[in-house]
Amino acid sequence: xxxxxxxxxxxxxxxxxxxxxxxxxxxxxxxxxxxxxxxxxxxxxxxxxxxxxxxxxxxxxxxxxxxxxxxxxxxxxxxxxxxxxxxxxxxxxxxxxxxxxxxxxxxxxxxxxxxxxxxxxxxxxxxxxxxxxxxxxxxxxxxxxxxxxxxxxxxxxxxxxxxxxxxxxxxxxxxxxxxxxxxxxxxxxxxxxxxxxxxxxxxxxxxxxxxxxxxxxxxxxxxxxxxxxxxxxxxxxxxxxxxxxxxxxxxxxxxxxxxxxxxxxxxxxxxxxxxxxxxxxxxxxxxxxxxxxxxxxxxxxxxxxxxxxxxxxxxxxxxxxxxxxxxxxxxxxxxxxxxxxxxxxxxxxxxxxxxxxxxxxxxxxxxxxxxxxxxxxxxxxxxxxxxxxxxxxx
Numbered sequence: 001x002x003x004x005x006x007x008x009x010x011x012x013x014x015x016x017x018x019x020x021x022x023x024x025x026x027x028x029x030x031x032x033x034x035x036x037x038x039x040x041x042x043x044x045x046x047x048x049x050x051x052x053x054x055x056x057x058x059x060x061x062x063x064x065x066x067x068x069x070x071x072x073x074x075x076x077x078x079x080x081x082x083x084x085x086x087x088x089x090x091x092x093x094x095x096x097x098x099x100x101x102x103x104x105x106x107x108x109x110x111x112x113x114x115x116x117x118x119x120x121x122x123x124x125x126x127x128x129x130x131x132x133x134x135x136x137x138x139x140x141x142x143x144x145x146x147x148x149x150x151x152x153x154x155x156x157x158x159x160x161x162x163x164x165x166x167x168x169x170x171x172x173x174x175x176x177x178x179x180x181x182x183x184x185x186x187x188x189x190x191x192x193x194x195x196x197x198x199x200x201x202x203x204x205x206x207x208x209x210x211x212x213x214x215x216x217x218x219x220x221x222x223x224x225x226x227x228x229x230x231x232x233x234x235x236x237x238x239x240x241x242x243x244x245x246x247x248x249x250x251x252x253x254x255x256x257x258x259x260x261x262x263x264x265x266x267x268x269x270x271x272x273x274x275x276x277x278x279x280x281x282x283x284x285x286x287x288x289x290x291x292x293x294x295x296x297x298x299x300x301x302x303x304x305x306x307x308x309x310x311x312x313x314x315x316x317x318x319x320x321x322x323x324x325x326x327x328x329x330x331x332x333x334x335x336x337x338x339x340x341x342x343x344x345x346x347x348x349x350x351x352x353x354x355x356x357x358x359x360x361x362x363x364x365x366x367x368x369x370x371x372x373x374x375x376x377x378x379x380x381x382x383x384x385x386x387x388x389x390x391x392x393x394x
Contacts, residue, residue, distance in 0.1 A: 009138045015131050015361035016040050022345070023355050030353075036384040038311070038372045039355040041175065041329070043240045044380075045303060047284070048296035051239060054287035058280040069279040074270045076102025076248070080282045083289040084248055093220040095250060101266060102277050102285075105247040106205045106234035111136035112273070113201065113230065113249070116265040117167060124165035126157050128176055128362030128369070130203070133169045150365055155179040155323055155332070159192035168193060170219075171203035173210065176362045176371040177332040178324015180215045186222045193228040197257060200229040205247075208238040208301055210327045226252035230262065237329065237375075239288045239297050246277055246285045304329050307381040308374035314385040318392050329374040332359070336392060344370050352387040 019039050027035055047055075061067035075081070081100040088095050103109045110132055119141055125133045127146040137144050145165065147157040155177040170189060173180040181189075193200050202219040210217055219225045231250040235241035255262040277285075287293045312325035315333055322333040335344040341358035348354045359369030374381065 004139065006139050006141045010135045011131075014135075015357070018361070019345075019355065019357060023349065026349055033353050035349070035353045035355060036376070036380050036387070037355045038374075038376050038381065038384050039357045041237070041373050041375055042242050043237065043304075043375050044377045045240055045300050047240050047244065048288070048293060048300065050290060050293040050296055051284045051287045055280055055284040058283035061283075062280065072276045072279055072282070074274060074276055075267060076100070076277065077279065077282050080286045081248075083286045087289050088218060088220070088250075091217045091221065093218050095220075096253065099250055099252050099263060101249045101251065101270060102282060103247045103249055103274075104245040104277055105236060105241075106203060106232040106249075107132055107247075109232050109247065109249045110201065110203060112269070113232075113266070114140055114142075115269045115273075116262060117199075121166035122164055123167045123169075124163065125169045126155075126171075126174075127364060128155075128359060128366035129169070130171060130175045131362065133201075134363075146363070148365055149174075149177065149179075151321070151323075151334075156181055156185065158185065159188055161192075165196065166198050168198055168200045169203070170200055171205075172216065173206040173324070173328035173330075175203075175206065176330055176357065176359065176366070178326075178328035178330040179332075180210065180212075180327045182214045183216045183222055184214075186216050186219055186225075190219070190222050190224045190228060194224055198228065199255065199262070200225075202229050202231045204231055205234045206237055206328055207233065208297075209305065209329055212327055215327055220250070220252075226254045228255065230255065235285050235288060238301075239285070239293075240300065241281075241285070244281055244284065246281050303378070304374045307376060307378060310378075310381050310385055311372050311374060314389055318389065320392075325374070331372045331374070333370050333372065335359075335368050335370050339368075341367055341370060348388070348391070352384075352391045354384045354387055 080102055081097045084100050085095045123137050123142050123144045126149040134144055149155040149157045156179050207217045219229045219231055234247035251263045251266050253263050288297055308325040308329055311331045315322045320333050320336055322331050325331045341360035345358045357371040359366030
């Protein structure tokens with residue numbers, strides 16, 4: 001018996017596990033100090049009332065023989081896929097139900113989608129980057145190439161004709177930088193991928209934070225994307241499903257190569273390795289798209305946007321450079337006083353008891369940067385900002 005030696009090529013600790021370990025050690029050594037966490041991108045508001053009502057109704061369904069549900073469709077119940085399709089249509093994108101696959105979250109599918117691709121595909125990811133894109137490919141034995149995302153290009157790298165790629169990861173609005181591609185910029189990526197026969201794995205988990213019409217809510221708002229892009233989305237940040245677990249992946253029928261269909265391959269993979277998302281959870285997810293559900297969800301998103309503005313205003317006051325915070329729940333700031341990412345992490349933790357995420361954990365171009373999240377409570381956000389201002393204003 002041999003283990004998968006490709007695991008030797010990934011970091012010993014997942015970034016957020018490392019953050020959690022350091023925070024736990026500090027809290028144990030300093031039990032009298034209250035630590036404020038603006039690090040991990042977990043939500044704090046409860047599920048919307050309309051979602052809770054749907055969950056309760058679904059539980060009742062499971063208590064009666066005539067409405068009980070056992071194994072569900074591998075691709076998700078039609079009622080939820082229809083709700084998702086209607087949501088896309090409201091943004092000008094027409095999808096067939098058979099192009100929508102319900103999952104237990106975007107993170108899972110972003111890793112699992114690699115099952116349908118050959119190991120010898122060339123992978124291109126931005127740097128800094130959400131660690132899952134890199135680690136899942138390294139686990140599978142693929143080599144990963146990086147495109148530089150820097151302050152000079154607004155942390156939005158564009159296609160390079162001198163770079164060859166088969167699988168391209170894009171995330172917009174971006175985690176961790178908060179930067180978002182315009183539709184015109186995405187058009188360049190779509191054209192690049194179509195010319196080269198590449199596929200774009202497009203992470204749209206934060207699309208609900210976009211308020212600028214020039215930015216894309218979906219890559220399928222760009223002409224030509226249905227022949228080269230797979231889109232991943234999640235109810236985690238949209239509707240607070242981080243603990244409930246539900247997302248969806250869109251694979252257009254037009255995404256084919258050499259007679260092979262990405263859509264059919266993914267259905268076959270899911271039928272083999274996945275038994276679907278629970279009926280109860282899917283009923284709750286469908287409630288997100290009702291008129292009342294949307295009203296309540298938008299109120300929650302507005303709450304997190306106010307938190308983002310509180311943090312952004314603090315950075316402006318301290319004259320600290322940052323991106324994000326407008327069409328994104330993340331603020332990506334340049335560490336003050338020339339500190340490195342983990343140095344600033346320790347500095348904030350030890351002197352202000354505030355936790356963020358070191359940019360270096362997202363790649364070499366993240367060194368010297370730091371991510372703060374707007375997903376905390378308003379009280380925690382305001383207290384953290386007050387502590388940061390008190391620490392940095394000298």
